[in-house]
Amino acid sequence: MGDLKAEAIGLDFHYGEFQALHAIDLPIHENAVTALIGPSGCGKSTFLRCCNRMHDLYDGSRYGGEVKLYPDGVNIVGDDVDPIEMRMRIGMVFQKPNPFPKSIYDNVAFGLRTRGGLARSEIADAVEPALKSAALWDEVKDRLQESAWKLSGGQQQRLCIARALATGPELLLLDEPTSALDPIATAGIEELILALRKRITIVIVTHNMQQATRISDWTAFFYLGRLVEFGATKQLFVKPEKAETEAYLTGRFG
Amino acid sequence: MVAEAPVVTHGSPSGGGPRGRGLSRPGARLRWWSERVIEAGLLLAALSSIGITIAILYVLVSESVAFFRVVSIVDFLTDTMWMPLFDDARFGILPLLAGTLLSSGVGLAVAVPIGLTSALYLSEFAAPRTREIIKPFLEMLAGVPTVVYGYFALLFVTPLLQRWLFPDLPGFNILSPGLVIGIMIIPYVSSVSEDAMRAVPMELREAAFAMGATRVEVAVRVVLPAALSGVAAAFALGMSRAVGETMVVAIAAGQQPNLTLDPREPAATITAYIVQVALGDLPHGSIGYLSIFAAGLTLMLMTLVFNVAAWLLRRRFREAY
Numbered sequence: 219m220g221d222l223k224a225e226a227i228g229l230d231f232h233y234g235e236f237q238a239l240h241a242i243d244l245p246i247h248e249n250a251v252t253a254l255i256g257p258s259g260c261g262k263s264t265f266l267r268c269c270n271r272m273h274d275l276y277d278g279s280r281y282g283g284e285v286k287l288y289p290d291g292v293n294i295v296g297d298d299v300d301p302i303e304m305r306m307r308i309g310m311v312f313q314k315p316n317p318f319p320k321s322i323y324d325n326v327a328f329g330l331r332t333r334g335g336l337a338r339s340e341i342a343d344a345v346e347p348a349l350k351s352a353a354l355w356d357e358v359k360d361r362l363q364e365s366a367w368k369l370s371g372g373q374q375q376r377l378c379i380a381r382a383l384a385t386g387p388e389l390l391l392l393d394e395p396t397s398a399l400d401p402i403a404t405a406g407i408e409e410l411i412l413a414l415r416k417r418i419t420i421v422i423v424t425h426n427m428q429q430a431t432r433i434s435d436w437t438a439f440f441y442l443g444r445l446v447e448f449g450a451t452k453q454l455f456v457k458p459e460k461a462e463t464e465a466y467l468t469g470r471f472g
Numbered sequence: 473m474v475a476e477a478p479v480v481t482h483g484s485p486s487g488g489g490p491r492g493r494g495l496s497r498p499g500a501r502l503r504w505w506s507e508r509v510i511e512a513g514l515l516l517a518a519l520s521s522i523g524i525t526i527a528i529l530y531v532l533v534s535e536s537v538a539f540f541r542v543v544s545i546v547d548f549l550t551d552t553m554w555m556p557l558f559d560d561a562r563f564g565i566l567p568l569l570a571g572t573l574l575s576s577g578v579g580l581a582v583a584v585p586i587g588l589t590s591a592l593y594l595s596e597f598a599a600p601r602t603r604e605i606i607k608p609f610l611e612m613l614a615g616v617p618t619v620v621y622g623y624f625a626l627l628f629v630t631p632l633l634q635r636w637l638f639p640d641l642p643g644f645n646i647l648s649p650g651l652v653i654g655i656m657i658i659p660y661v662s663s664v665s666e667d668a669m670r671a672v673p674m675e676l677r678e679a680a681f682a683m684g685a686t687r688v689e690v691a692v693r694v695v696l697p698a699a700l701s702g703v704a705a706a707f708a709l710g711m712s713r714a715v716g717e718t719m720v721v722a723i724a725a726g727q728q729p730n731l732t733l734d735p736r737e738p739a740a741t742i743t744a745y746i747v748q749v750a751l752g753d754l755p756h757g758s759i760g761y762l763s764i765f766a767a768g769l770t771l772m773l774m775t776l777v778f779n780v781a782a783w784l785l786r787r788r789f790r791e792a793y
Contacts, residue, residue: 270682272678272681272682275677275678275681302684302685302686303684305681305682305683305684306683306684308682309682309683310679310682312675312678312679312682314675316673316675316676316678316679317679318676318679318680318693318694318697318698319676319694319697319698319700320697328680328683328685328693329683329684332683332684332685332689333684378679381679381683382682382683385683385684
């Protein structure tokens with residue numbers, strides 16, 4: 219586990235008057251899975267959504283500090299940085315599967331078409347590998363023109379992952395991607411994350427601590443808008459350094 | 473109908489009915505009956521619209537049957553002349569149908585692009601404050617009396633068209649009332665489409681934004697397709713309004729049945745004919761009098777076709793967010 223892919227340095231975030239994140243320092247290791255855990259409202263999703271400037275969609279949000287994206291070290295939350303440019307480099311998958319009301323093919327092609335300047339054949343060449351990476355190809359290869367809304371929940375979520383992968387993102391953000399899925403579909407997504415982690419840097423928010431231990435290399439524990447503890451997953455779960463982390467992990471709150 | 477009302481007994485919160493003594497408090501029996509009476513009243517109100525529709529259809533159909541005893545249905549549908557008040561009367565609906573479709577067509581050509589664009593703007597771009605200011609103005613367009621629109625078409629739009637676009641345009645024509653009908657139905661098209669667009673869940677927009685889409689791309693490539701069924705309903709509503717519009721065409725289109733596809737010519741619509749004849753003093757039961765029921769039935773069937781088409785479209789693109 220070598221280089222850093224991204225790094226939060228003194229990241230603050232405000233919704234209007236309310237400060238949701240306080241001076242977060244968090245390294246994101248390259249080609250590894252970083253899990254963000256903590257009770258509801260602790261800021262883990264808020265942190266994730268800073269990484270692709272999703273907060274810009276809503277009025278009254280304000281960033282402070284830095285989230286650097288390597289290798290070029292651009293500050294994602296910088297005022298002079300174009301959020302659209304950043305979002306093109308970073309993929310995101312949401313809690314509830316949210317495929318577009320389009321065909322399976324068009325869903326995967328969406329990001330490529332947004333970038334523009336690609337020939338039809340180039341787009342077609344990218345759709346199949348993306349669906350294969352998301353372990354969905356075999357299930358949908360004969361019905362690519364069908365509506366994505368006809369797929370099951372687990373298939374829809376894998377389609378959303380394929381959609382995010384199609385543009386070759388440098389960083390993949392997963393915001394509780396299995397919270398709306400049944401256990402079997404959840405297992406499928408976890409398997410997929412394990413298969414992807416050698417190739418892409420993943421940050422995942424999860425409510426499920428077993429899930430964090432199963433799939434992540436690094437874990438960050440958030441509480442009340444602060445990063446309490448960060449470390450290798452095995453270490454953090456077996457021997458947490460902070461009392462708050464231990465209390466949360468042993469189920470005393472949250 | 474009242475006799476049927478007590479059949480509806482579901483959802484009684486007291487649960488027991490008049491014999492449910494186990495739970496009864498003083499007054500429980502009275503409460504049960506008053507609930508029944510209120511429920512029956514509500515049902516009656518709901519049934520009244522069905523009853524009225526059936527009554528209207530009954531009148532239209534029965535009078536039309538009398539009409540079609542004299543005029544063959546083939547002549548009605550194929551004859552190219554509508555001259556019901558002449559000695560040598562001719563009853564071809566085609567000229568009126570052409571006038572109706574032409575004025576509605578012009579109206580939709582105005583209302584659909586403008587209504588849809590303003591809906592997209594209000595739903596996806598406007599700041600809440602801007603929206604609060606624009607929306608009442610848009611809705612005010614629907615509140616202007618149609619007779620005012622009629623004179624607006626005749627005395628303002630037609631001269632304007634004559635001066636700038638078509639110097640030879642006759643004083644009565646289809647184009648000018650068509651344009652004004654378009655303005656009139658903009659609020660219908662835009663508010664129904666806007667509701668459909670605002671109902672598109674935020675998660676879909678976020679998904680598109682997260683892929684680096686711009687606001688325009690999100691609006692056009694995600695929100696609009698997701699709201700398609702509501703937009704189709706908006707078109708159907710606009711079409712029904714345009715087809716049924718009477719005053720504007722009666723005032724500004726000339727009231728001369730004219731089989732044409734050129735909106736610059738004067739023409740009459742089905743509605744304009746009905747109002748013209750209904751205001752005259754035709755003897756009850758004469759063929760001219762009966763003809764307005766046949767024309768009315770045609771109009772009703774037309775709107776029915778549009779509504780069914782919209783319903784099919786809605787089903788075809790049913791959203792399940």
